[in-house]
Amino acid sequence: MKRRDFLKAGATGTAAAAAATALAAPAIAQDVRQWRMVTAWPKNLPGPGVAAQMLADRITALSGGRIEVKLFAAGEIVPGNGVFDAVGQGTAELYHAVPAYWGSKSKGILLFGSQPFGLTAPEQAGWLIHGGGQALYDEIYGGFNLKPFLCGNSGPQWAGWFRTEINSVDDLKGLKFRSTGLASEMCSKLGMAVQAMSGPAMFQALQSGALDAGEFIGPWTDSALGYYQIAKNYYWPGVGEPSSAEECAVNLEAYNDLPDDLKAAVSHACASLYNDVLTEYNTKHAQALTQLVNEHDVMVRKLPDEVIVAMGNAAGEVITDLRSSDDELVKRITESFLAYRALMHEYMPYADNGQMNARLLDYKYD
Amino acid sequence: MKRRDFLKAGATGTAAAAAATALAAPAIAQDVRQWRMVTAWPKNLPGPGVAAQMLADRITALSGGRIEVKLFAAGEIVPGNGVFDAVGQGTAELYHAVPAYWGSKSKGILLFGSQPFGLTAPEQAGWLIHGGGQALYDEIYGGFNLKPFLCGNSGPQWAGWFRTEINSVDDLKGLKFRSTGLASEMCSKLGMAVQAMSGPAMFQALQSGALDAGEFIGPWTDSALGYYQIAKNYYWPGVGEPSSAEECAVNLEAYNDLPDDLKAAVSHACASLYNDVLTEYNTKHAQALTQLVNEHDVMVRKLPDEVIVAMGNAAGEVITDLRSSDDELVKRITESFLAYRALMHEYMPYADNGQMNARLLDYKYD
Numbered sequence: 001m002k003r004r005d006f007l008k009a010g011a012t013g014t015a016a017a018a019a020a021t022a023l024a025a026p027a028i029a030q031d032v033r034q035w036r037m038v039t040a041w042p043k044n045l046p047g048p049g050v051a052a053q054m055l056a057d058r059i060t061a062l063s064g065g066r067i068e069v070k071l072f073a074a075g076e077i078v079p080g081n082g083v084f085d086a087v088g089q090g091t092a093e094l095y096h097a098v099p100a101y102w103g104s105k106s107k108g109i110l111l112f113g114s115q116p117f118g119l120t121a122p123e124q125a126g127w128l129i130h131g132g133g134q135a136l137y138d139e140i141y142g143g144f145n146l147k148p149f150l151c152g153n154s155g156p157q158w159a160g161w162f163r164t165e166i167n168s169v170d171d172l173k174g175l176k177f178r179s180t181g182l183a184s185e186m187c188s189k190l191g192m193a194v195q196a197m198s199g200p201a202m203f204q205a206l207q208s209g210a211l212d213a214g215e216f217i218g219p220w221t222d223s224a225l226g227y228y229q230i231a232k233n234y235y236w237p238g239v240g241e242p243s244s245a246e247e248c249a250v251n252l253e254a255y256n257d258l259p260d261d262l263k264a265a266v267s268h269a270c271a272s273l274y275n276d277v278l279t280e281y282n283t284k285h286a287q288a289l290t291q292l293v294n295e296h297d298v299m300v301r302k303l304p305d306e307v308i309v310a311m312g313n314a315a316g317e318v319i320t321d322l323r324s325s326d327d328e329l330v331k332r333i334t335e336s337f338l339a340y341r342a343l344m345h346e347y348m349p350y351a352d353n354g355q356m357n358a359r360l361l362d363y364k365y366d
Numbered sequence: 367m368k369r370r371d372f373l374k375a376g377a378t379g380t381a382a383a384a385a386a387t388a389l390a391a392p393a394i395a396q397d398v399r400q401w402r403m404v405t406a407w408p409k410n411l412p413g414p415g416v417a418a419q420m421l422a423d424r425i426t427a428l429s430g431g432r433i434e435v436k437l438f439a440a441g442e443i444v445p446g447n448g449v450f451d452a453v454g455q456g457t458a459e460l461y462h463a464v465p466a467y468w469g470s471k472s473k474g475i476l477l478f479g480s481q482p483f484g485l486t487a488p489e490q491a492g493w494l495i496h497g498g499g500q501a502l503y504d505e506i507y508g509g510f511n512l513k514p515f516l517c518g519n520s521g522p523q524w525a526g527w528f529r530t531e532i533n534s535v536d537d538l539k540g541l542k543f544r545s546t547g548l549a550s551e552m553c554s555k556l557g558m559a560v561q562a563m564s565g566p567a568m569f570q571a572l573q574s575g576a577l578d579a580g581e582f583i584g585p586w587t588d589s590a591l592g593y594y595q596i597a598k599n600y601y602w603p604g605v606g607e608p609s610s611a612e613e614c615a616v617n618l619e620a621y622n623d624l625p626d627d628l629k630a631a632v633s634h635a636c637a638s639l640y641n642d643v644l645t646e647y648n649t650k651h652a653q654a655l656t657q658l659v660n661e662h663d664v665m666v667r668k669l670p671d672e673v674i675v676a677m678g679n680a681a682g683e684v685i686t687d688l689r690s691s692d693d694e695l696v697k698r699i700t701e702s703f704l705a706y707r708a709l710m711h712e713y714m715p716y717a718d719n720g721q722m723n724a725r726l727l728d729y730k731y732d
Contacts, residue, residue, distance in 0.1 A: 058630070058634065061626065061627055061630040061634075062428055062627070062631060062634055063627075064430060064627040065627065117724070117725055117729075120718045120722065121488070122487070122641070122644065122645065122648070122718075123645075123648075125641045125645055126645030126648055126649055129641065129645050129646070130645050130646055130649040130650075155717060155718070156716075156717040156718055156721045158716070218717075236716045236720055237720035237724045239721065239724050239725075242721040242725070260427065261427055261428070261429075261430040261431070264427040264428055265428060268424065268634055268635065268638040269634065269638075271637075271638035271641065271642070272634040272635075272638035274641060275488070275491040275492075275495065275640060275641065276495055276637070278488065278492075279488065279491055279495050279496050280495070280496055282488070282489075282492055282710070283496040283497065285717070286710065286712060286713035287709070289713060290712075300716070305727060308724050308727055309727050309729045310729075311729075312724075312725075312727060312729025312730075312731060313730050315729075315731065316729060316730045316731040319731065319732065320732075338732050342732070343649065343653070344648070345725055345726075346652065346655075346656075347648065347651065347652035348722050350522075350602045350603070350655070350666070351522040351584075351648065351651070352486045352487075352521070352522055352718065352722070353718075353723065354522065354602055354603035355486055355522045355603050355604075355608040355609075356486065356715070356718070356719040357603075357719065358483070358603045358605050358674050358678075359483055359605075359608070359678075359711055360711075361671060361674055361675050363483075363675045363676075363677075363678025363681075364678075365483060365678060365681065365682040365685065366682065366686075366704050
């Protein structure tokens with residue numbers, strides 16, 4: 001029984017019911033936690049806003065109602081960019097956002113979101129679970145009084161929407177371009193004039209000419225935001241963000257106060273959501289791409305290898321900067337990421353990548 | 367408190383404790399389910415045996431102890447190949463195995479395990495969650511009184527261990543080869559003399575000459591079974607099984623009898639384990655491959671494209687056989703699989719596959 005219903009029953013019941021209420025109320029009040037989840041998203045924003053609501057519902061379900069999670073959209077309690085501080089300080093018990101937003105706290109955090117020329121979404125999960133990543137994620141967020149979990153991933157991003165074709169590295173120089181996080185550092189090293197802004201703001205800026213080009217996520221979300229109306233060249237691969245993780249972080253005292261089964265409810269709710277979110281993006285990106293090409297005359301173009309290699313070198317410099325950070329925790333996170341990346345970089349040609357390349361050969365299948 | 371402890375306390379306690387027991391026992395007895403999980407694996411077999419124990423523990427934890435899952439290895443209650451029937455009949459409440467084992471029940475079931483030239487592990491999860499796969503998985507298992515969930519994946523398999531090099535399609539003809547499931551049908555269509563047997567039996571058969579070659583899983587598990595001692599050519603890609611799913615199935619009455627929060631505990635325990643298992647295989651396969659090459663003189667070889675194409679055509683015939691099945695449910699499952707595969711086949715070159723190929727170009731990164 002939910003606490004609200006219970007109190008209502010007590011208030012309107014008979015004397016006998018009221019007596020039962022008086023006996024049982026302290027046990028129930030003690031046993032049900034009312035948790036506020038603040039988010040970086042408008043309510044029900046396709047993608048992360050919907051995922052945040054799913055996570056809130058899943059924690060409530062898995063806790064058997066002993067944690068009732070109520071979701072608040074960006075701005076309802078705190079602004080979207082204030083959720084990290086708000087939860088650390090205990091204004092709310094948990095948030096749903098992306099690590100990519102917290103580079104001002106520490107650049108080490110950005111590696112838990114996405115890394116230029118780094119890990120795909122399954123590999124990112126692998127680094128955290130089997131490559132030592134979660135312990136480092138706990139350590140750096142612990143310094144801000146937070147316990148973090150990955151709970152989704154928007155998968156491989158696209159290189160972006162360009163008014164003109166990109167045929168050489170020189171074509172990137174001076175380009176007014178929207179990007180975020182470590183990807184924007186990669187772009188800056190190539191001489192691009194990088195600006196950070198929200199997805200809707202990017203539409204306006206492309207329209208007004210304040211931007212020449214920009215990247216946001218991939219076909220599903222990008223379609224909804226209408227970039228194809230202005231810039232018709234849609235470039236891949238989005239090597240600046242080979243995947244982009246979504247996270248949930250819980251106030252550390254609130255988390256430590258949980259019994260083991262409720263800790264499991266929170267952590268496994270997050271883990272179980274990862275593929276729901278990732279595969280929703282993959283599925284809907286695939287469906288949306290067909291529409292973009294067939295109905296909106298979008299030109300799908302691959303970046304020339306020369307440009308990808310230049311981006312790789314720039315990404316290498318970004319990672320080298322992190323390796324030589326003055327902050328020893330940032331250095332340890334970077335080394336751990338690099339070790340797991342090296343393992344997957346070496347192995348994937350025989351594994352998923354090998355399978356997908358083989359599948360592209362010319363044979364009769366259906 | 368666990369039921370066992372409680373009864374013990376009742377038996378040895380004071381009169382007051384015994385009185386309390388008499389009052390509380392019915393509520394507790396009603397609230398704690400003692401579930402037996404039977405498995406297709408020896409106890410703690412690296413890979414699936416360990417995963418089965420993790421799943422048992424996770425369901426127990428997420429249920430707050432209201433479902434106590436006790437694991438039984440193959441042969442303890444029923445033989446490993448008898449778990450499907452045993453759980454359908456209610457001899458045990460749930461099992462941990464692989465769909466690939468139940469082709470004798472229906473060939474439609476095999477598509478939930480692995481498909482030649484089919485889905486990678488993330489794509490397989492995507493088909494079930496967002497491509498209509500879970501509803502069909504429920505439907506076909508429902509006919510056997512089971513409620514099924516995917517709960518892991520051993521990822522992309524390898525083509526196998528060969529004494530001699532494979533340079534042409536002709537080299538495959540008459541080869542005595544160990545394989546399973548739909549992959550073995552693909553091999554048969556190429557004239558290979560296919561035999562099914564366990565992993566340990568494959569070692570003996572390679573040693574005695576009863577087999578010329580064989581495939582089991584990938585570097586981690588294959589190393590443990592010692593095939594490299596006999597056949598030094600290790601071929602990839604394992605297109606017969608681009609991924610291989612592990613599953614949990616629950617007796618349908620036992621599942622339907624659960625309240626919603628315990629249904630969530632079971633389903634999200636399974637979902638949350640998928641990446642734990644998948645990324646453990648990926649990580650340990652990658653580590654084991656280095657050892658195989660550096661310490662055991664294994665030659666890593668790619669199948670010639672001509673051979674992969676012939677395998678693709680044979681795989682296409684296997685799928686065409688399923689499409690033209692007399693069983694309309696098998697046909698529907700096949701069409702659903704093909705639709706999701708077509709979507710991912712079209713999209714992955716821009717997504718994960720595009721990222722991994724870009725990562726392989728020549729730039730300076732670390």
